[in-house]
Each structure stands twice: as structure tokens, then as C-alpha cells.
Amino acid sequence: MKPKVIVYKKVDSTVLDYVRENCEVIYFEKLDSDSLPTFYQELKDAEGILGSGLKVDEQFLEQAPDLKIVSNISVGYDNLDIPEITKRKIIATNTPDVLNDSVADTIFGLLLATARRMPELNQMVKSGKWTSQVGENLYGVDVHHKTLGIIGMGGIGSAIAKRAHFGFDMPILYHNRSRNLEVEQRFQATYCTLEEICQQADFICLMTPLTSKTVKLIGEKEFKHMKKSAIFVNGSRGATVDEDALVRALQNGDILAAGLDVFAQEPVSPEHPFLFMDNVVTLPHIGSATYETRLKMAKLAAENLVLGLQGKLPPSLINQEVFTKVR
Ligand SMILES: NC(=O)C1=CN([C@@H]2O[C@H](COP(=O)(O)OP(=O)(O)OC[C@H]3O[C@@H](n4cnc5c(N)ncnc54)[C@H](OP(=O)(O)O)[C@@H]3O)[C@@H](O)[C@H]2O)C=CC1
Ligand SMILES: O=CC(=O)O
Numbered sequence: 024m025k026p027k028v029i030v031y032k033k034v035d036s037t038v039l040d041y042v043r044e045n046c047e048v049i050y051f052e053k054l055d056s057d058s059l060p061t062f063y064q065e066l067k068d069a070e071g072i073l074g075s076g077l078k079v080d081e082q083f084l085e086q087a088p089d090l091k092i093v094s095n096i097s098v099g100y101d102n103l104d105i106p107e108i109t110k111r112k113i114i115a116t117n118t119p120d121v122l123n124d125s126v127a128d129t130i131f132g133l134l135l136a137t138a139r140r141m142p143e144l145n146q147m148v149k150s151g152k153w154t155s156q157v158g159e160n161l162y163g164v165d166v167h168h169k170t171l172g173i174i175g176m177g178g179i180g181s182a183i184a185k186r187a188h189f190g191f192d193m194p195i196l197y198h199n200r201s202r203n204l205e206v207e208q209r210f211q212a213t214y215c216t217l218e219e220i221c222q223q224a225d226f227i228c229l230m231t232p233l234t235s236k237t238v239k240l241i242g243e244k245e246f247k248h249m250k251k252s253a254i255f256v257n258g259s260r261g262a263t264v265d266e267d268a269l270v271r272a273l274q275n276g277d278i279l280a281a282g283l284d285v286f287a288q289e290p291v292s293p294e295h296p297f298l299f300m301d302n303v304v305t306l307p308h309i310g311s312a313t314y315e316t317r318l319k320m321a322k323l324a325a326e327n328l329v330l331g332l333q334g335k336l337p338p339s340l341i342n343q344e345v346f347t348k349v350r
Pocket of ligand 2: 097098100122
């Protein structure tokens with residue numbers, strides 16, 4: 024008998040077909056107040072779930088006694104309570120690497136758009152307010168040759184560094200908990216403390232995962248250390264930044280501008296001060312949102328799911344200890 028799984032996100036039909044060949048699939052294109060009661064009903068005897076964003080914690084797991092694998096269609100897995108999942112000998116997987124270039128493109132685009140004030144200028148042109156040559160009040164700042172600080176130099180951070188080093192001649196500073204010798208060699212990147220990056224970089228990109236150690240990693244103190252001309256870009260998770268402190272830093276002129284793809288609350292409230300500031304460029308958490316990359320992520324997540332249920336090693340296993348202990 025095929026194992027029963029729930030796919031709770033819209034995925035390409037080829038991906039769905041592959042999962043259907045191997046599993047009995049209950050499919051929800053999305054979860055909302057209409058579909059949630061049925062979802063929880065089906066969860067009672069599901070062996071696998073495939074999707075993204077759902078909070079999988081103790082309370083959730085209590086309702087899923089047969090669960091063997093949680094396959095996230097995202098690289099970040101702050102939605103998963105890994106200790107609790109692992110305690111129950113459930114496999115957890117994510118989708119690293121296949122999205123690095125697309126996310127780096129988005130984050131670099133956000134950095135450029137913020138530095139060169141593209142959304143503001145676009146709005147000016149489209150609203151018919153381009154009536155004379157653009158004056159100094161609408162100039163941006165150069166990106167090329169400026170110093171880029173990357174906090175969280177992993178897969179995505181490295182792809183950002185590649186663009187900055189080879190395309191924009193930017194000196195690169197980075198901060199991780201441990202040094203990454205490969206990026207130091209490939210991109211002549213310099214390892215720094217968080218404080219040094221804040222003090223020295225012209226552009227600061229935050230790309231750490233959200234963990235208990237990175238909640239509000241960047242707050243009042245860090246913004247005070249930054250240059251008044253600094254541009255801050257967050258591509259990690261909203262909660263890695265103290266958003267109130269960021270609003271104050273932007274309002275007080277402690278930093279020049281910010282580009283944000285992620286927010287503590289998503290979708291961001293239409294009342295949020297960020298939305299009323301010309302020096303903030305916002306995106307709706309679309310780092311990896313291209314047809315090609317989302318397909319690759321869904322394929323990888325489906326492969327993780329199917330292999331995990333077959334007792335084989337999924338390509339991107341998060342909790343290695345479950346696999347080695349159980350099998
Ligand atoms: N905006 C979007 O659409 C997207 C956002 N993301 C976010 O980006 C995050 C990073 O993804 P990815 O690059 O693939 O992940 P990686 O695991 O490859 O890289 C994360 C990096 O962060 C560093 N890091 C972890 N904890 C800390 C810490 N406490 N202080 C400083 N550095 C730290 C790690 O280095 P070390 O272990 O040495 O500290 C590592 O180099 C994801 O977890 C997700 O939250 C991902 C995809 C799309
Ligand atoms: O935010 C997206 C992810 O893949 O993580």
C-alpha cells in the first residue's frame with residue numbers, strides 16, 4: 024500500500040505526478056480557513072507532508088501520530104521545531120542550494136533598487152511628474168566599488184558575494200560564527216566581527232537563518248554603529264531584525280535606507296511605518312520566486328519526501344540523527 028501524504032502547496036503537475044506514483048496524495052493548493060479543517064482531518068493518518076510555511080511544533084505533531092517525514096519546500100526551516108520533530112523520530116528536510124542564484128539575484132536587485140531609488144523614480148515617471156531633468160534631490164548612491172558586508176555567508180551569501188566581487192568590484196566583509204575559507208579565497212572576502220561589519224560596510228546584507236541566536240541580531244546598537252550613509256538589506260527573516268529599531272534608525276538618519284524582502288509579520292500590515300518611508304524599498308518575500316527555481320525546489324522537496332518514506336537517505340536531510348538512529 025502506498026503511504027498517505029498531504030501536499031499543502033500548489034506544485035507543478037510533473038511534481039505532483041511523481042509524488043502520486045509513489046504515494047497516495049491528498050492535495051491542497053493552499054491552506055486557508057476553508058481547507059484547514061479537512062487538512063487536520065487528513066493529517067490524522069498521514070505519513071508525510073510536503074509544503075512550506077506551516078508551523079510544525081508539538082501541538083501540530085500531536086495531531087499527526089503516523090507522521091514519518093516533514094518535507095519543507097524552502098531552505099529556511101524556522102517553521103519547524105526540529106528538537107520536537109527529532110524526538111518523535113520524524114525526518115525533516117529542506118531545499119538548500121537550488122535557490123542560491125535566484126535569491127542572490129533578488130537581494131542584489133533590492134540593493135541596487137534601494138541605492139538608486141528605482142521604485143521612487145519609477146513612481147515619479149508613471150505618475151506624470153517627470154517634468155524636468157532630475158536634480159540632486161533624487162540622486163542615488165554608487166554601488167560599484169563600495170564595501171559590502173554580508174552577515175550569514177552561506178549558500179545564498181556566497182552567491183551575493185560572487186555578484187558583488189566579479190560584477191561590481193566590491194570589497195567584501197563577512198560575518199558567520201565560523202570562518203569560510205573558500206569565500207575568503209574566491210571573493211577576497213574578509214572575516215569580521217558583527218561590530219566591524221556594521222562600522223565599515225557601505226551596504227549590509229543580512230542572510231542568516233532565523234534561530235534562537237539570531238532573533239533581533241540587528242538592533243539599536245548595530246544600527247548606531249553603521250555609517251549614516253549605510254544601506255541595510257534584509258533577505259533572511261523579518262525577526263532577525265528589531266524592526267522598531269530599524270524604523271527609528273531610518274527616521275533619525277542613523278542609516279540612509281533599507282531594502283526589505285522579509286518582515287516579522289507577513290504579509291506586512293498596510294499600516295506599517297516601512298510602507299510610508301521613501302527610503303525603504305519593500306518586496307513581498309519573493310527571494311526564490313521564479314518559475315524555474317520554484318520548480319527545482321518543489322522537485323527536490325518531492326524527492327526528499329519519497330526517498331524518506333522509502334527508507335532511503337533524502338538528499339537534503341536536516342536531522343541526520345533520526346535517519347541514523349531509525350534505520
Ligand atoms: N528572502 C527569501 O526569499 C529567502 C530567504 N532565505 C533565508 O536565508 C537563510 C539562509 O539561507 P542559506 O544561505 O541557504 O543558508 P546557509 O545555511 O547556507 O547559510 C547561513 C549562514 O548563516 C550563518 N549563521 C548561522 N547562524 C549564525 C549566527 N548566529 N551568527 C552569524 N552567522 C550565522 C552560517 O554560518 P555559521 O554556521 O558559521 O555561523 C551560514 O554561513 C535561510 O535560512 C532563510 O531564512 C532563504 C531563501 C529565500
Ligand atoms: O524564504 C524562503 C526559503 O526558502 O527559506
